[in-house]
Amino acid sequence: MIDRLLAAAAAFALASPAAAQEAPSAPPSPGEIVDAAPAADWVAIAPSDLLVMDLAPDAAGKSRRVVIQLMPAPFSQGWIGNIRKLAATHWWDGTSINRVQDNYVVQWGDATEKKPLPDGLMAVPESAYLSERQRGTTTWLPSANGTYAPHHGVLAGWPVAWNADAAWPVHCYGMVGVGRSLSPDTGSGAELYTVIGHAPRHLDRNIALVGRVIGGIEHLSSLPRGTGALGFYEEDAQRVPIAAIRIASELPASAQPRFEYLSTESASFAKYADARANRRDPFFIRPAGGADICNIPVPVRPVAAK
Amino acid sequence: MIDRLLAAAAAFALASPAAAQEAPSAPPSPGEIVDAAPAADWVAIAPSDLLVMDLAPDAAGKSRRVVIQLMPAPFSQGWIGNIRKLAATHWWDGTSINRVQDNYVVQWGDATEKKPLPDGLMAVPESAYLSERQRGTTTWLPSANGTYAPHHGVLAGWPVAWNADAAWPVHCYGMVGVGRSLSPDTGSGAELYTVIGHAPRHLDRNIALVGRVIGGIEHLSSLPRGTGALGFYEEDAQRVPIAAIRIASELPASAQPRFEYLSTESASFAKYADARANRRDPFFIRPAGGADICNIPVPVRPVAAK
Numbered sequence: 001m002i003d004r005l006l007a008a009a010a011a012f013a014l015a016s017p018a019a020a021q022e023a024p025s026a027p028p029s030p031g032e033i034v035d036a037a038p039a040a041d042w043v044a045i046a047p048s049d050l051l052v053m054d055l056a057p058d059a060a061g062k063s064r065r066v067v068i069q070l071m072p073a074p075f076s077q078g079w080i081g082n083i084r085k086l087a088a089t090h091w092w093d094g095t096s097i098n099r100v101q102d103n104y105v106v107q108w109g110d111a112t113e114k115k116p117l118p119d120g121l122m123a124v125p126e127s128a129y130l131s132e133r134q135r136g137t138t139t140w141l142p143s144a145n146g147t148y149a150p151h152h153g154v155l156a157g158w159p160v161a162w163n164a165d166a167a168w169p170v171h172c173y174g175m176v177g178v179g180r181s182l183s184p185d186t187g188s189g190a191e192l193y194t195v196i197g198h199a200p201r202h203l204d205r206n207i208a209l210v211g212r213v214i215g216g217i218e219h220l221s222s223l224p225r226g227t228g229a230l231g232f233y234e235e236d237a238q239r240v241p242i243a244a245i246r247i248a249s250e251l252p253a254s255a256q257p258r259f260e261y262l263s264t265e266s267a268s269f270a271k272y273a274d275a276r277a278n279r280r281d282p283f284f285i286r287p288a289g290g291a292d293i294c295n296i297p298v299p300v301r302p303v304a305a306k
Numbered sequence: 307m308i309d310r311l312l313a314a315a316a317a318f319a320l321a322s323p324a325a326a327q328e329a330p331s332a333p334p335s336p337g338e339i340v341d342a343a344p345a346a347d348w349v350a351i352a353p354s355d356l357l358v359m360d361l362a363p364d365a366a367g368k369s370r371r372v373v374i375q376l377m378p379a380p381f382s383q384g385w386i387g388n389i390r391k392l393a394a395t396h397w398w399d400g401t402s403i404n405r406v407q408d409n410y411v412v413q414w415g416d417a418t419e420k421k422p423l424p425d426g427l428m429a430v431p432e433s434a435y436l437s438e439r440q441r442g443t444t445t446w447l448p449s450a451n452g453t454y455a456p457h458h459g460v461l462a463g464w465p466v467a468w469n470a471d472a473a474w475p476v477h478c479y480g481m482v483g484v485g486r487s488l489s490p491d492t493g494s495g496a497e498l499y500t501v502i503g504h505a506p507r508h509l510d511r512n513i514a515l516v517g518r519v520i521g522g523i524e525h526l527s528s529l530p531r532g533t534g535a536l537g538f539y540e541e542d543a544q545r546v547p548i549a550a551i552r553i554a555s556e557l558p559a560s561a562q563p564r565f566e567y568l569s570t571e572s573a574s575f576a577k578y579a580d581a582r583a584n585r586r587d588p589f590f591i592r593p594a595g596g597a598d599i600c601n602i603p604v605p606v607r608p609v610a611a612k
Contacts, residue, residue, distance in 0.1 A: 147596040290453040
């Protein structure tokens with residue numbers, strides 16, 4: 001029996017790709033479906049919709065780049081206008097990562113809370129947390145859970161929830177939102193956070209989401225947790241400096257990161273979403289028969305620079 | 307307007323405790339409800355149910371202790387018997403953290419996959435992934451989502467799901483499970499993992515859960531992500547050594563960590579769960595009206611050693 005257990009240990013990996021190779025006739029895993037998607041199913045993300053955050057190099061001198069995809073209309077456009085202005089004026093350069101709360105968020109901005117903001121930022125009203133429901137343009141994911149909203153799906157590559165009146169983006173892992181104070185129309189876009197734990201869906205419709213991390217999230221999620229209240233760092237030396245934040249289209253062409261996402265209107269995405277909800281690859285013995293919206297992340301991949 | 311935005315930045319914190327202080331008549335936050343729970347609502351966790359994992363000190367020489375609460379009957383007892391035997395024989399001493407996959411799991415055990423296991427470990431059958439439904443002893447959380455099971459609740463302090471026939475523990479952040487190979491009855495308990503991202507509920511009933519991290523999870527969740535397939539480390543030097551894993555009751559009394567959890571049968575827990583599902587503290591403008599089971603974590607706190 002020891003030998004059998006040893007063999008088990010040797011072969012163990014959660015949903016190992018090797019498993020599928022051993023059983024060539026097995027149903028494909030979600031990852032294999034994505035890998036097999038034709039080039040036409042992938043949508044290039046415009047460099048003008050990418051926010052590039054370069055952190056100070058790590059202790060070994062290695063560069064740390066985080067890439068955030070900004071949300072398209074109709075969502076959060078007031079804040080995204082502010083974010084574009086903050087990036088254009090280089091406002092974030094020299095600010096820092098100030099908060100890392102385990103199973104919750106990483107937050108960045110001005111730790112001194114005294115740096116003047118550029119002129120012309122908007123104060124965005126609470127109504128902008130929602131958008132009129134976009135009928136006919138949303139891919140339903142009917143198996144996604146209804147605890148937080150009657151419906152969930154993906155709209156042009158983004159996870160959304162909706163009811164009879166409105167649609168809104170949801171707080172999945174890696175989503176980026178705008179810190180605010182008690183009043184809902186506060187929050188300029190200068191203080192941003194990303195989710196690094198279980199989806200805090202209670203924040204939906206209470207804080208504005210403006211994008212998602214699509215590259216380098218490990219440079220945020222693996223940072224030491226802050227020991228102050230709410231995971232704020234207590235000492236200057238703990239805060240990782242932000243060297244620069246730019247819109248990618250403002251970088252030299254050779255330095256622009258390029259990404260594409262799997263069209264959520266494609267047959268490949270439908271097959272992928274179904275496979276996420278019903279795992280039939282060989283590791284699984286009981287497919288769940290459903291998946292919550294945050295367990296069907298929209299596939300995004302880097303592509304070589306032109 | 308700049309001043310107003312500055313003030314917003316200064317005051318910002320997601321659901322800040324300061325907010326409640328400013329509005330003394332405001333409904334309490336979930337944390338405030340837990341803090342106000344009477345001593346009688348807290349249940350001591352037996353040291354014999356705590357697995358203590360001491361990692362090698364970090365680069366600054368600081369100790370790193372992770373404490374895992376093992377699951378009580380009726381769940382997973384075959385594996386937990388194996389885990390007790392592995393700890394008693396010091397089998398894990400000198401093994402390592404081998405895998406850190408972002409938004410998924412941290413996994414530990416023998417990286418060489420050749421270390422002989424102690425005699426007498428059980429091969430646990432697939433049927434042990436479930437348990438006969440425990441009627442009358444489960445606290446319902448009727449608002450918890452039904453995507454992955456018709457019912458969710460807490461049973462003696464643990465998040466569980468159930469249907470007409472069976473109950474099973476669920477993969478929330480910090481839950482600890484048993485790695486296995488393709489066959490469901492593999493997996494000795496020697497290879498363990500914990501969840502460090504969005505709840506991978508598709509693993510429920512497909513892998514055995516045996517406990518949860520209740521202390522020091524940041525020593526696992528903030529580790530550098532592995533760059534190999536599935537987040538496995540590719541070089542020996544990347545693997546954090548495990549100095550020792552022991553059942554707490556086998557440690558000297560003065561070195562035994564002590565924890566207690568908020569009784570899930572208590573009025574305090576009911577109030578806390580309701581507040582998690584309906585955030586009425588001042589930061590929130592739209593309470594969700596529900597929460598998924600993993601967004602109602604059972605409160606656990608360390609207590610001073612006797």
